[in-house]
Amino acid sequence: MTGSSDLRGSARAAYDFMTEPATVRELPPQGIAPREALEAVQSEVLLDGDPWKNLATFVTTWMPPEGRMVIEENLYRNFIDHAEYPRTAEIARRCVRILHGLFHGVGEPECPGAACAGSSEAVMLGALAMKWRWRERRQKEGKPIDAPNLVYGADVHVVWDKFCRYFDVEPRQVNLPKGETTVPPDALRDQIDENTVGVVAVAGTTFTGECGDIEGIDAMLRELAGKGLEVPMHVDAASGGFVFPFSHPDFKWDFRLETVKSVNTSGHKFGLVYPGVGWLVFRDDKQLPEELVFYEDYLGEKDPTFTLNFSGSSSFILAQYFNFLHLGRVGYEAAVQAMDTNAAALAKGLAAIDGVENVELKAPALPLVIARVSEGEPFSEDDLVGELARRRGWLVPAYELPPDSDDIRIMRMLVKIDQTRELVDALVADFGASVEFLRKRGKGEGKTPAHTGVGY
Ligand SMILES: Cc1ncc(COP(=O)(O)O)c(C=O)c1O
Numbered sequence: 079m080t081g082s083s084d085l086r087g088s089a090r091a092a093y094d095f096m097t098e099p100a101t102v103r104e105l106p107p108q109g110i111a112p113r114e115a116l117e118a119v120q121s122e123v124l125l126d127g128d129p130w131k132n133l134a135t136f137v138t139t140w141m142p143p144e145g146r147m148v149i150e151e152n153l154y155r156n157f158i159d160h161a162e163y164p165r166t167a168e169i170a171r172r173c174v175r176i177l178h179g180l181f182h183g184v185g186e187p188e189c190p191g192a193a194c195a196g197s198s199e200a201v202m203l204g205a206l207a208m209k210w211r212w213r214e215r216r217q218k219e220g221k222p223i224d225a226p227n228l229v230y231g232a233d234v235h236v237v238w239d240k241f242c243r244y245f246d247v248e249p250r251q252v253n254l255p256k257g258e259t260t261v262p263p264d265a266l267r268d269q270i271d272e273n274t275v276g277v278v279a280v281a282g283t284t285f286t287g288e289c290g291d292i293e294g295i296d297a298m299l300r301e302l303a304g305k306g307l308e309v310p311m312h313v314d315a316a317s318g319g320f321v322f323p324f325s326h327p328d329f330k331w332d333f334r335l336e337t338v339k340s341v342n343t344s345g346h347k348f349g350l351v352y353p354g355v356g357w358l359v360f361r362d363d364k365q366l367p368e369e370l371v372f373y374e375d376y377l378g379e380k381d382p383t384f385t386l387n388f389s390g391s392s393s394f395i396l397a398q399y400f401n402f403l404h405l406g407r408v409g410y411e412a413a414v415q416a417m418d419t420n421a422a423a424l425a426k427g428l429a430a431i432d433g434v435e436n437v438e439l440k441a442p443a444l445p446l447v448i449a450r451v452s453e454g455e456p457f458s459e460d461d462l463v464g465e466l467a468r469r470r471g472w473l474v475p476a477y478e479l480p481p482d483s484d485d486i487r488i489m490r491m492l493v494k495i496d497q498t499r500e501l502v503d504a505l506v507a508d509f510g511a512s513v514e515f516l517r518k519r520g521k522g523e524g525k526t527p528a529h530t531g532v533g534y
Pocket residue numbers: 136195196197198199234235237280282283284314315316317344356
């Protein structure tokens with residue numbers, strides 16, 4: 079095309095849309111047709127990685143069409159309008175009750191929790207409740223309330239640091255013992271004092287998918303309570319909350335442990351809903367201080383709310399309920415079993431490749447595999463994940479463990495419901511071919527190989 083002056087009408091618009099630089103700052107004076115706007119957005123996100131091959135994320139990347147229909151058909155239903163959408167509010171309460179039961183809560187508390195945007199909001203609210211309860215107790219005892227602290231290991235998600243910074247709580251973060259992947263109860267105990275609002279344990283850490291000694295933390299906290307220092311535990315089960323009840327029903331990490339007063343979990347991780355929905359679940363009514371509940375007199379209805387945000391779509395909450403109905407306990411069990419089976423197949427496949435080795439995980443752990451490059455290889459984890467991305471677009475994160483285990487660099491691969499055995503086998507094959515290629519390249523022999531298999 080030599081010029082555009084002879085183009086007219088829709089051809090002209092299409093030419094402009096295809097050839098003009100993206101809108102990056104100012105609102106464009108003129109709009110474009112919805113089809114073109116759609117094209118513009120979709121062609122741009124093509125430059126992102128493929129979520130299906132994103133082995134870094136815990137977040138759901140596949141739902142059945144009926145689940146997607148629930149989402150699509152309820153996007154405009156603002157969750158906060160409880161007066162107008164009382165059934166949706168009731169469905170959210172049902173989800174919280176179902177989780178309270180799944181986590182072995184007893185009885186039927188009036189306010190057992192809240193639907194949230196994700197685990198991050200649930201963590202903020204759960205931690206705020208701990209802070210308020212601590213303050214209430216201290217005020218009753220006539221003691222100072224100016225220096226609250228929160229005790230947790232370096233294996234927690236960054237959201238806990240965020241909470242401490244935003245809500246003015248001293249973070250007492252305990253480093254991992256060198257070579258370990260979780261923090262032992264004794265190391266946490268050393269940091270606890272009368273200003274500790276709570277202790278955080280993780281069921282399924284972001285770094286390795288392991289759990290640490292949650293029962294041990296409970297025993298330690300009960301011992302302290304016996305000496306007059308009562309400190310609650312919050313379990314961050316962002317991932318594990320929808321895994322361990324099905325994969326390890328006898329593993330005690332939840333309200334079966336006396337000191338566990340609140341739990342968060344992400345519906346959009348192993349709850350198998352697209353982002354974003356998370357849940358905060360309290361052990362009983364006593365855990366939610368009344369001052370944190372806002373009674374909003376809005377559009378004719380007095381409505382108790384416990385949230386950080388206001389408006390938001392009901393879609394993902396309703397999709398969670400859809401999953402509860404559709405999958406039931408047996409369905410979640412089957413899904414978790416399938417993920418565990420494929421994670422085991424991936425681990426076995428990688429174990430057979432000379433040049434990479436698996437990091438043994440302490441059970442119970444999330445369905446994921448952690449591997450390292452063997453000592454003495456002429457390439458690093460970064461080289462390997464780069465090669466995997468180049469071959470077939472696999473997105474595998476390589477990172478260091480938190481301090482003091484930060485000399486350990488790992489690659490972590492989530493095996494979620496959309497990672498079928500075929501995909502796992504393809505990933506193993508690509509690992510093998512990548513190692514071979516990188517070794518040759520290390521000797522100065524490597525040429526970018528031509529793909530010759532079926533489909534190339
Ligand atoms: C242990 C843990 N806690 C909290 C979060 C934050 O969860 P969300 O992304 O649902 O806000 C994550 C996310 O990966 C996590 O792994």
